[in-house]
Amino acid sequence: MHTNTLNGRSFDVDGEGFFTVRDQWSEELAHDLAALIGVELDEEHLAPLLFMRKDAGDEGNTPTLRRMQTVGGFEVRDLYRLYPGKPAKKMAWLAGLPKPVGCV
Amino acid sequence: MTTTTIPEGFVMPDFGDRPAATAQPGTAVDGASAPAYSGPRKMAFICSKGNLDMAYPALIMGNAALGEGVEVHIFFTFWGLDIVNRKNNNNLKFTMLGNTAMHMPELARLGRGWEYKSMPQGMGGLPGMTSIGTKMMKKQLEEEDIPEIPEFLDMIHAAGVHMWVCKLSYDMMKIIAADLHPGVEGVISASDFIEIAEGAQIVFV
Numbered sequence: 312m313h314t315n316t317l318n319g320r321s322f323d324v325d326g327e328g329f330f331t332v333r334d335q336w337s338e339e340l341a342h343d344l345a346a347l348i349g350v351e352l353d354e355e356h357l358a359p360l361l362f363m364r365k366d367a368g369d370e371g372n373t374p375t376l377r378r379m380q381t382v383g384g385f386e387v388r389d390l391y392r393l394y395p396g397k398p399a400k401k402m403a404w405l406a407g408l409p410k411p412v413g414c415v
Numbered sequence: 416m417t418t419t420t421i422p423e424g425f426v427m428p429d430f431g432d433r434p435a436a437t438a439q440p441g442t443a444v445d446g447a448s449a450p451a452y453s454g455p456r457k458m459a460f461i462c463s464k465g466n467l468d469m470a471y472p473a474l475i476m477g478n479a480a481l482g483e484g485v486e487v488h489i490f491f492t493f494w495g496l497d498i499v500n501r502k503n504n505n506n507l508k509f510t511m512l513g514n515t516a517m518h519m520p521e522l523a524r525l526g527r528g529w530e531y532k533s534m535p536q537g538m539g540g541l542p543g544m545t546s547i548g549t550k551m552m553k554k555q556l557e558e559e560d561i562p563e564i565p566e567f568l569d570m571i572h573a574a575g576v577h578m579w580v581c582k583l584s585y586d587m588m589k590i591i592a593a594d595l596h597p598g599v600e601g602v603i604s605a606s607d608f609i610e611i612a613e614g615a616q617i618v619f620v
Contacts, residue, residue, distance in 0.1 A: 313426045328427035346419040348430055376482060377560060377570070388573040396484035397430050404428055414475055415561050 318343050322407070329403065329410045333367065336407025344405055352405070356393050359385050360406040373403045375413035431484045452614030459488040459608075459615035462495030467507040467552060467564075470498045473620045474567050481574040488615065490608045491599075492581035495620075496588055499578060499596045504564045509552045512539035517548075565596070572598030579603050579611070 312331070313324050320343070322335035330336060341360060345352040352360075362383040366374045376399050379385045394401040399411045421427065458480045460473035477487045491499050498504055511517040515533050523530040538544060553563070562570060572578070580595060580602045592602070603611075 315422075315425050315427070317422060317425065324426050326426070327429075328425075347421055347427065376574075377562070380570070381560065386573065387570055391481075391574055397482060399482050400428055401430055410428070415478060415559075 317347075325409070327410065330407040331409065333364070333407055336364070341405050341407070348401065350394070350401075350405070359383065359390060359393070359402055363402060363406040363408060367406075367408050372413070373406075373408040373411040375399060375411055375415060377413070377415050454614055455486060456484075457486045457488070457612070457615035459490065459612040459617045461490045461492060461617065461619045462498055463493045464620060465494030465497035465507060467509040467549060469620060470495075470504075470507055470564055471556075471561070471567075473618065474498075474564075474571060475561075476618065477576060478567075478571050478574065481571060481576060486577075486615075487571075487575075488577045488579065488608075488611055490579045490581060490603075490612075492584050496580060496584050496590060498564060499568065499580060499599055500590060500594050501565065501596060502594045504568070504596070507564060508545050508549045510539060510545045511548050512536065512545075514539075568596045568598060572596070577611075579608060581605065581608075 313326070313328075314321050315324050315328070317340065320337070320340045322340070323331045325331055338357070341357075342352045345356070350356060359379060362379065362385070363374055366378070366382065374382070376387055376390060379390065380387050390398045390402070403409065403411050458477070460477050462470070462473045464470070473489060477489055480487045497507060511534055513536075515536075517534045517539075518531050519534070520530050522532065539548075556563075561567075568578075576598065578596065578599045580590075580599050582602050582604050584590075585602050601607075
């Protein structure tokens, strides 16, 4: 367990750096985190994060890309375009959620 | 003051964007004739089976690899060709014949240990058993929100997979190009695939 501090905002993370407390997230913090990985958090980038936070709040799990497509209505192609490389992990991190564990 | 550099002591996930290994292309290890591959991580899956339960492993692992930013190639050969053949890829089947791990979680209600008892192989040969088994497996997959094969292909295609079809199998099975999933990039020879798979970790299914 570790506590990160960025621009005066603190949040608890696991060994890998994923959030452990959902409520320590704020949109301002997400903007600052996004800057660390070279993402500018415009509305298009923010929409999937907000869906993830809501879904995780309802279901208790970080949604997978598949769920973001079937339940959230996001296109897989768009998510890869917005967050190239490791989309599910990047989005989970920026949304202040634990690492996604689903296989599909 | 806001910052865009990572503060000291800050723990964050590895998104794979950090500088790649510094191996120089073209530098051979002593005694080796060919230079070591030093590009980004690649995985190549070879799908050689057309049973429903044998179609999923490569698709699931390939999808996971794509989500990790890995370059993924899938080569469909022999019966595996059915996975990308739109004429029958929604109709792949599961048979319990030859599968000694065929036991049913539902049987637990009959008594302790029943869920681990293998079904007698002879049962698999009875008419209708393959269709019942297929239905059951599809139901279990659906419960886990695993898409059917055609939709799964669409999903990994959107995620940027590279799909290839084996020329020999394609000719043997008299397939026509129009029946292949649109994500298939080419009908290629085995040696073409070996070239494409340079530096890849190869998984044979």
